Amino acid sequence: MEKFIVQGGKRLEGVIRVGGAKNSILPILAAVLLNKSGDEIILTNVPRIRDVIKMVEILRSLGAEITWSGNDMAVSTTNLTGFAVDEKLMREMRSTVFLMGAILARFGQVCISHPGGCAIGQRPIDLHLKGLMALGAQLREKHGYIYASCSRLTGADIHLDFPSVGATENIMLASVYARGVTVINNAAKEPEIVDLQNLLNKMGARIRGAGTDQVRIEGVSQLHGVQYAVIPDRIVAGTLMMAAVATGGDVTLEQIIPNHLDAVTAKLRETGVQIREENDRLRIQAPPRIRAIEFVRTLPYPGYPTDLQAPMMAVLARARGTSIIVENVFDSRFKHVGELNRMGAQIIVTTDNRTAIVHGVERMTGASVTAPDLRAGAALVVAGLAAEGETVIDGLEHIVRGYENLEGDLTKLGADIRRINDNT
Ligand code: UD1
Numbered sequence: 001m002e003k004f005i006v007q008g009g010k011r012l013e014g015v016i017r018v019g020g021a022k023n024s025i026l027p028i029l030a031a032v033l034l035n036k037s038g039d040e041i042i043l044t045n046v047p048r049i050r051d052v053i054k055m056v057e058i059l060r061s062l063g064a065e066i067t068w069s070g071n072d073m074a075v076s077t078t079n080l081t082g083f084a085v086d087e088k089l090m091r092e093m094r095s096t097v098f099l100m101g102a103i104l105a106r107f108g109q110v111c112i113s114h115p116g117g118c119a120i121g122q123r124p125i126d127l128h129l130k131g132l133m134a135l136g137a138q139l140r141e142k143h144g145y146i147y148a149s150c151s152r153l154t155g156a157d158i159h160l161d162f163p164s165v166g167a168t169e170n171i172m173l174a175s176v177y178a179r180g181v182t183v184i185n186n187a188a189k190e191p192e193i194v195d196l197q198n199l200l201n202k203m204g205a206r207i208r209g210a211g212t213d214q215v216r217i218e219g220v221s222q223l224h225g226v227q228y229a230v231i232p233d234r235i236v237a238g239t240l241m242m243a244a245v246a247t248g249g250d251v252t253l254e255q256i257i258p259n260h261l262d263a264v265t266a267k268l269r270e271t272g273v274q275i276r277e278e279n280d281r282l283r284i285q286a287p288p289r290i291r292a293i294e295f296v297r298t299l300p301y302p303g304y305p306t307d308l309q310a311p312m313m314a315v316l317a318r319a320r321g322t323s324i325i326v327e328n329v330f331d332s333r334f335k336h337v338g339e340l341n342r343m344g345a346q347i348i349v350t351t352d353n354r355t356a357i358v359h360g361v362e363r364m365t366g367a368s369v370t371a372p373d374l375r376a377g378a379a380l381v382v383a384g385l386a387a388e389g390e391t392v393i394d395g396l397e398h399i400v401r402g403y404e405n406l407e408g409d410l411t412k413l414g415a416d417i418r419r420i421n422d423n424t
Pocket of ligand 1: 024306
């Protein structure tokens with residue numbers, strides 16, 4: 001089993017570059033399946049993380065030809081052979097649900113196994129399925145599989161009950177070749193949706209409105225190859241910001257889009273951290289101990305991101321005073337609380353599992369902890385950097401889903417963190 005061993009108490013300092021966004025590249029890898037032209041698609045700034053590697057495996061299993069060169073990738077989808085996503089691959093990665101829209105649009109049919117629940121709540125896919133049905137897809141669910149088919153999808157007016165990121169992307173992908181116009185109302189506004197729109201439009205699609213709550217897709221009959229750079233990962237950037245804050249550090253992030261982090265920056269400023277933004281750089285200078293903040297409420301973009309709720313909790317655990325964190329996006333996203341408390345934090349979760357009351361403590365101490373999911377794992381790393389003594393973090397398989405080289409980045413900034421393979 002792989003583990004991180006962190007010796008806490010080292011102040012982080014220096015400059016670090018942030019790579020491409022996991023939540024952009026995953027739907028983009030679905031979008032490339034729409035390309036029937038015979039042209040290649042070149043993607044740059046692609047993070048080499050576990051989720052991307054899994055997605056590449058899935059694409060290859062459908063017949064795509066993919067070659068990597070560093071963080072660049074060439075994809076040819078001329079000779080696709082299948083429309084059924086292998087169950088084992090599907091189970092390993094929930095994000096495959098938005099392959100549905102793209103495969104359906106390309107082949108007129110798709111078969112995936114139902115993604116089921118996951119560590120951070122039920123994560124239903126009803127909004128995805130309702131959207132596809134509104135476009136004319138016929139759905140059957142049997143023995144844990146979902147089979148969808150259509151002749152040609154037809155544009156429709158769709159209203160999402162909740163601005164789901166995945167459902168917005170899935171419907172965008174499904175409607176690129178649809179007859180007529182599709183309008184998604186109450187669409188999610190995340191920057192990754194804008195990135196997907198930009199890629200698709202560069203391939204010849206006609207989409208506008210991404211980044212607002214109404215996305216309008218005019219169906220086209222052809223797409224073509226493209227070269228495209230994935231936007232920087234705002235969640236990785238935010239995690240590194242938290243790591244800097246946890247250690248009272250002075251860190252500059254490079255190659256990011258600072259305004260994607262506005263909600264995070266605003267909250268950190270409330271704690272007494274100084275943040276300066278300049279073009280694609282952001283410098284964080286943190287005091288040895290931050291102030292608590294009254295409330296952090298996770299919300300769809302541009303609200304405070306749920307993916308940075310756990311890392312924020314890890315820094316507030318050592319703040320002066322009490323902070324309240326409300327999780328509004330997912331129904332079970334406080335699995336890190338018990339682990340942080342093992343390290344000396346004093347955090348209570350209300351019975352509805354929505355609110356955490358964080359009583360800041362002066363000191364946290366190293367302990368053996370387990371990452372319950374991706375971002376909770378990142379939070380434990382952040383906590384370990386600030387804790388006294390040694391923290392051993394298990395469950396690395398979650399963390400490597402979304403961070404290309406977290407230990408390398410942190411080491412570069414002066415942290416003492418090692419990745420070990422312990423076969424006990
Ligand atoms: C995406 C991100 C994830 C992030 C989340 C919220 C990717 C690959 N993942 O996940 O990192 O934490 O956005 O910012 O981009 N919901 C339904 N029915 C549906 C779909 C969603 O009820 O059909 C609910 C979910 O249970 C959840 C909420 O909507 O409570 C938000 O989910 P959604 O925005 O869809 O998140 P994902 O796309 O899964």
